[in-house]
Amino acid sequence: xxxxxxxxxxxxxxxxxxxxxxxxxxxxxxxxxxxxxxxxxxxxxxxxxxxxxxxxxxxxxxxxxxxxxxxxxxxxxxxxxxxxxxxxxxxxxxxxxxxxxxxxxxxxxxxxxxxxxxxxxxxxxxxxxxxxxxxxxxxxxxxxxxxxxxxxxxxxxxxxxxxxxxxxxxxxxxxxxxxxxxxxxxxxxxxxxxxxxxxxxxxxxxxxxxxxxxxxxxxxxxxxxxxxxxxxxxxxxxxxxxxxxxxxxxxxxxxxxxxxxxxxxxxxxxxxxxxxxxxxxxxxxxxxxxxxxxxxxxxxxxxxxxxxxxxx
Amino acid sequence: xxxxxxxxxxxxxxxxxxxxxxxxxxxxxxxxxxxxxxxxxxxxxxxxxxxxxxxxxxxxxxxxxxxxxxxxxxxxxxxxxxxxxxxxxxxxxxxxxxxxxxxxxxxxxxxxxxxxxxxxxxxxxxxxxxxxxxxxxxxxxxxxxxxxxxxxxxxxxxxxxxxxxxxxxxxxxxxxxxxxxxxxxxxxxxxxxxxxxxxxxxxxxxxxxxxxxxxxxxxxxxxxxxxxxxxxxxxxxxxxxxxxxxxxxxxxxxxxxxxxxxxxxxxxxxxxxxxxxxxxxxxxxxxxxxxxx
Numbered sequence: 001x002x003x004x005x006x007x008x009x010x011x012x013x014x015x016x017x018x019x020x021x022x023x024x025x026x027x028x029x030x031x032x033x034x035x036x037x038x039x040x041x042x043x044x045x046x047x048x049x050x051x052x053x054x055x056x057x058x059x060x061x062x063x064x065x066x067x068x069x070x071x072x073x074x075x076x077x078x079x080x081x082x083x084x085x086x087x088x089x090x091x092x093x094x095x096x097x098x099x100x101x102x103x104x105x106x107x108x109x110x111x112x113x114x115x116x117x118x119x120x121x122x123x124x125x126x127x128x129x130x131x132x133x134x135x136x137x138x139x140x141x142x143x144x145x146x147x148x149x150x151x152x153x154x155x156x157x158x159x160x161x162x163x164x165x166x167x168x169x170x171x172x173x174x175x176x177x178x179x180x181x182x183x184x185x186x187x188x189x190x191x192x193x194x195x196x197x198x199x200x201x202x203x204x205x206x207x208x209x210x211x212x213x214x215x216x217x218x219x220x221x222x223x224x225x226x227x228x229x230x231x232x233x234x235x236x237x238x239x240x241x242x243x244x245x246x247x248x249x250x251x252x253x254x255x256x257x258x259x260x261x262x263x264x265x266x267x268x269x270x271x272x273x274x275x276x277x278x279x280x281x282x283x284x285x286x287x288x289x290x291x292x293x294x295x296x297x298x299x300x301x302x303x304x305x306x307x308x309x310x311x312x
Numbered sequence: 313x314x315x316x317x318x319x320x321x322x323x324x325x326x327x328x329x330x331x332x333x334x335x336x337x338x339x340x341x342x343x344x345x346x347x348x349x350x351x352x353x354x355x356x357x358x359x360x361x362x363x364x365x366x367x368x369x370x371x372x373x374x375x376x377x378x379x380x381x382x383x384x385x386x387x388x389x390x391x392x393x394x395x396x397x398x399x400x401x402x403x404x405x406x407x408x409x410x411x412x413x414x415x416x417x418x419x420x421x422x423x424x425x426x427x428x429x430x431x432x433x434x435x436x437x438x439x440x441x442x443x444x445x446x447x448x449x450x451x452x453x454x455x456x457x458x459x460x461x462x463x464x465x466x467x468x469x470x471x472x473x474x475x476x477x478x479x480x481x482x483x484x485x486x487x488x489x490x491x492x493x494x495x496x497x498x499x500x501x502x503x504x505x506x507x508x509x510x511x512x513x514x515x516x517x518x519x520x521x522x523x524x525x526x527x528x529x530x531x532x533x534x535x536x537x538x539x540x541x542x543x544x545x546x547x548x549x550x551x552x553x554x555x556x557x558x559x560x561x562x563x564x565x566x567x568x569x570x571x572x573x574x575x576x577x578x579x580x581x582x583x584x585x586x587x588x589x590x591x592x593x594x595x596x597x598x599x600x601x602x603x604x605x
Contacts (some may be wrong), residue, residue, distance in 0.1 A: 002535075006429060008508070018430070020319075021429045022429065022430070022431035022432065024425075024429060024508045024533075025425040025428075025429035025430075025431040025434075026425075027430075028421045028422065028424050028425035028508075028512070029421070029425040029426075029437070031417070031418050031421060031422075031423050031478075032418040032419065032421060032422035032478050033422070033437065034446060035418060035440065036440075036480065037478055039452075039474070039475055039477075039478060040444045040452060040454065040480070041440070041444065042446060042455075043451075043452035043455035043456055043459070044447060044451060044452060046455035046458070046459075047451050047452060047454055047455045050365075050454060050455060050458070055558065080386050085544045100348075103344070104344070104345065104348060106340035107344060107345055108345070109335070110334075110338060110341060111337060112334075113338065113341065113342070114342075119345050119349055120340070120595065121588075121591060122349040123348065123352050124350050124587075124591075124594070124595065125352065125353065125356060125584065125587070126352055126355075126356070128533065128583050128584070128587045128594070129356065129579075129580050129583065129584075130536060130537045130554070130555065130579045130580065130583065131537055131539065131555075132537070132539055132554070132555040132576075132579065133558065133576035133577075133580050134576075135360070135581040136354045136558065136561065136572045136573070136575075137356065137358070137359045137573070137576055138355060139369060140362070140569055140572070140573070141355055141358075141507070145373055146370070146371050146372070146373055146375055147375070148354070148355075148358065151374055151375050162508055168338045169572075173423075179463035180351065180352070180355075183348075183352070184352070185598065186597055188598050188599060189598065189599060191599075192599035196326075235346060237448075241448055241450065243539065243540050244458065244537075244539045244540070244555075246541075247559070247564065248539075248542045248559060249344055251559070251562040251563075252562075253563075254562075254563055254574070266448055266450075270450050271450075271540065271544070272545075274453075274454050275544055280454050280458070283454055284451075284454045284455075287448070287450045287453075287454065288452075290448060290450055291447070291448055291450075292453050294446075294448060298446075304441065309470055309584075
């Protein structure tokens, strides 16, 4: 090791064995790297190039217009509305889903709980169900006249929410579905995290007279921090990219995002701009805006939540 | 009773109270779990039930949950045959299997390279791969479409498959798992004169079964559920996958709820069966990706 480090990296001699290993490594890496380059790395640069042009599906000369697409995007009320809806959806769905799934995981983590596997299966079934199928089922659940949601609410004397037909309730309805679908996934990850909390710490706290709440707040919660960070960040990223339910559940006569654009989310806005209205350049600029939003929110979250806890 | 309680040291009373507290917690917890489980399963049970009913029963007010007397497979026969789900089902399965196979191959090979060899650029390449995990698909879908159009892959199986044959997440996952495989096993094979492809295929891969199973599940479900990309790249009906076919229900078969539920069930039942059979791999895989990611 010492001699290797002493030789300057550029002039290091490769033994035949090392050279052989490196060649094999490139051979194994080759296919993945080639496709990664062609299908992800190059398209990112290409996307940026497109976003600087007035690009369309019809072959013609695409004039270079610089950052005009970006400026226009930020001034477009429809973009702002889509951004707003996406953020409202994320802020509404993620905290509720996290809280519920943590509570469920804590309940499931009790030693003497019967039917644990059965419950886990039940909560996980919505996770594996395809979004398109789920969206159709919930359209019918939310149907004002025949649907089960309003039938259920009627038991409590609440009547007549129009859900997907109402500009106020359509987005919350989609949030409810995504919370429903994601609960089991988050719960399983929380459970795995909880199982990593050393049992002795709880025993020690018990002997010291800590109650369950104190034990949770001072032991479980800090040690669960990496899990919480992971779930928050992935859930927020996923929510900012919501597409399928927001389209399927709101499509009326081929147009989604209604009523009155109250469920128009960023990804649908990008899709619609690029592929329905044939403005690829503008769509690419919108996609970069979404990317920037995801990046900023993720970095802020990392700053806010990252702390080291080590009780060992 | 009072006398014995007084004789007991406070710690014992405390522990007793604690026992009761735990029991109450358990009962309350069970209640919450059952209520939640009903919420989880009810929509899907209702979907299956409605898929067997004629439309006239589905749209009754107040809603009917179960009507065993009226159940028939008529909706399925109609959706499978006349609506054309047999073909869409085949397309979905074909695309999902191909993508899964390709992702397993590229990911396990690349993971092997990172986990087992020292080579120039190793960490730089790995960082590049990790950072591509952050790129949202929406950023690259527009250039990908233009590329597919240039290559005449629009409206073909290739158009659906190619963009998904490599997965940065898959590479990462396989690398993590392969790093955990004991090195002496590999070294011993090398000393015995085994070739590198042999070590990869016959020694490493069999040891990675849990990771392969988990990645296969992710890849398959990802493709089975994919709506956005096929929506962009496919337009002829012969190539529709199930999600695209389902989405057309919002136009052609609007308010034909019984058929919609049969279609949704066709998407749901095969995945459910595989899930129930492979449940452990599913859940361990998710916990694996969650803890290591």
